[in-house]
Amino acid sequence: MGWLTLLVFSPIVGIVLLLLVPSTQAKLQKRIAVICSILPLIMSIIVYQQFHSGADLSIRVPWISFGQYPFSFFVEYELGVSGFSLVLLLLTAVLMIVSMVTATMQIKKGWKQYALLTLLLEIGILGVFASQNLILFFIFFELTLVPMFLLIGKWGGMEKERAAYSYLLYNGIGSAILLIVIIVLFANVGSTNYEAIANASLSTELSMGLLISLLIAFGVKLPIVPLHTWMVRVHVQAPPALVMIHAGVLLKIGAYGLMQFGIGFFPASFQDIAPVVAILGLVNLLYGACIAFVQKELRSLFAYSSISHMGIVLLGIAAMNEAGLQGAMFQTISHGLIAALVFFLIGVVKEKTETTYITRLGGLSRTMPLTAGVLLAVGLASLGLPGMSGFVSEFMTFLGIFESMPVIAAIGTIGIILTAAYILRAVMDITFGKEVLAQQGIADLQGKEWIPVSIMLGLILLIGVFPTSLTHSIQTSVEAIVLRIGG
């Protein structure tokens, strides 16, 4: 079976146990869901150990065969990890626990179904990062679609169904384009194994066409402006516990896909369109930051902030050198943690004050000093304060992009200033703004709420202070890609 299979399908344990518990026993259900969500983390830590001790984790089992000899097409069930996907697997497992704990506090109705769908979603996300075969990747990728649709549409805010549909259609179109790319590759290469495709020689025109299609397909997911409207809607409408996963790891599939497939399969063509990617990144960075600056509502502010931060990922990828790629991967992980923590805090604030409008949250530092404090901390991490994870990723990305495209890098630095401006405006308004919140009766962070906060803040600081804890893993992926660009 192999550890990876066990890891990917470990959420099934939770699903089965939850199905066995009668729906009246809410407390037991919550306990089971949280405990079972720890299982994938244990498995991914084992995988991490194995990977770093040099064990071969990959599995390859024949699965589907289409057609007959000599015109047959084989699809194998193939799992494997690289340094980068390993870290993403860990991130998924961690954020899942955190999100599940959050959900026990914030999801009131239909808890069992919520937990079942989230666990199903987790299988999809873990599978995406662990597959080594495009068809398998696609199946897991689409496996996230249905649970997300139902989760947004059932547990979301006022316009939940509209958000669910816009999620479905944008991502449906994205995956449709991805499917065409996959099948064209399948028909041309005769296999959908990552390595086989990377080693195949395709004509320049075909590679370019496929690469552009990939850019659109993953551009929807990342998202790249102007394909971002669905993502803002989902951030605003979906329950915060779900947005933690969505912003934390689900969107990161876009970044992962661009690096693993975009550069991995078509390094030469990617070199040709790198300036375009860089400009797209710049647009993301500046557009996201500018729009974030004028938002009055916390969730949409941080949605645009996510767009802006994904611009940095694009810049890092476009740099096409070691520092840039390292920065992009770093930013992917770091932003995953930051976004999850931000949306956890927004969830807490929304629960207790019943608003997320910045102007109505003035004086939060008086009523909920701890929440406001953590919000300030994560805001600082987000704008790249040294000692936090955001700094390392931005530093490395810009190091990379200055080396290959100095002009774009120079313009990009404006984005960093803008980030500081909109984050500080929001945080200052909330903490030190005009006091509008009633002082009494609002409880601050307490009890169980400290679990998510301490895990995520701890990791943000850990990565910020000891970046090697992360580079140690992703270095192999970076080197592999750099080798392909160079060769």
Added chain:
Amino acid sequence: MDMETLLAYDWGIMAPEFTIVIIATLLSLLDLFLPHSFHRKWLSVFAGVGILVAFVFTLSQLGQEADMILYDTYRLDLFATSFKLLLLIGAGLVLGLSASYHRKREQGEFYYLLLTALLGAMMMASSADLITLFVGLELLSISSYILAGIDKQSLKSNESAMKYVINGGMATAITLFGFSYLYGLTGSTQLTTISEILPSLIRTPAQGLLIMAFIMTFVGLAFKISTVPFHMWTPDVYEGAPIPVTAFLSVVSKAAGFIILLRVFLTLFGTLEGLRLNETFMQSMALWIGVLAALTMILGNILALRQHNMKRLFAYSSVAHAGYLLVPVVALSTLTLENIWFYLLVYMFMTVGGLAIIYVLYEKHGTLDLEMFSGLYKRSPALAILMTIFILSLAGIPGTAGFIGKLNIILGALSTDPAPIVLVSIMIAATVLSYVFYFGILVQIYFRSNPFQVTIKVPIVMKTTLWICAIAIIGLGILPNLALDFYHHYVDLINVTEMLWMRG
């Protein structure tokens, strides 16, 4: 024909057909002579046994050498056997769907009409002659016309039968007209002989007539598989006919349409030299069929968007699926037959499953409106999850057999020639479009609430049918090689070129 020649034929070839004939005759006699107190729903058991026996006979014929009887008009080859299995599975599922709600105790004709229609379809699969083929087609059609109007007291059912007869009659006439051209050009109705003479007509003045014959036959057959331009009858007939008949029309009848299409077109035009150099006749015509396929997929899915009546929605969905199934016919490759076979198999399970749940809810609420699904998850979680499986498979979401079917079709289309990429893109775009109405059903099931909190009881036969469909869809979605290996193992002799058995 004297007795000796008759006895010399290997009649074992027709064992499945004989079984069906015998059971159908037996059922009609039983229906005639049994007292009124005997509930006619028990006839379904006989019909079921008949289908099962025919299925076993057909299975035993797998791997046999191809053989022809009756002056080369009736042919048993792997093509015929593999598709007959599909027809029998489809008919068995329809029977499982119909048996549960049989209220009029004295009406038993449904069962033997179902069997005669099935017989017609099976004859079409085996025919090697235009006349045999046409007789099969008519047997299927006429039985289906009566089936559509079997609910004698219902105005809608009568209207449906009437529309079906008129439209169907027209389409049959056009098909026959096309056949008459083929006969006129070659002087034979035997497919082998026709295919031997046709090459001599290319690049002669008769070529124009050949194109006419092709178009006429295709357009006529488009009726059976309900593709543009002959799709208009589908929603009306599906809506009026009783649900088991709707299921029969969209599953068995459609499969039969594809069988005849493949049989005639691949044998006659598959390797025939085309209008331009270095292409086959099918390739010369591919553009036109491609346009029809694209229109079918787009129109089917767009019109389905606006439907609230579940039967009409399934009708348009069935039109759209016919479009997907035409893609392999346009982009002929070594995978074509496997594509169509597998997709039809999957399509049977998901359509019968979906219609079965609609049937259960219709019996409960007496309405066919989309809102019949509202709050289904609260009322019956099991039905809700089953319906979710069928819907996701119809929408082609990975993890279900519907996805593997589509993947197989797309792969087949692009495997030899990159040109069908446009058609494939349209197919994928149409699939995404279809998400809107398929997920609309999920919205009703999970997000809406229903004021009537009644529990739903499902009859045991229906329950079994539903679970068979669901398990098949998930099973084939995760391990598609359960069916594909079976196909590869037995049917490895036929691919598009070898299908052209007549040409030596």
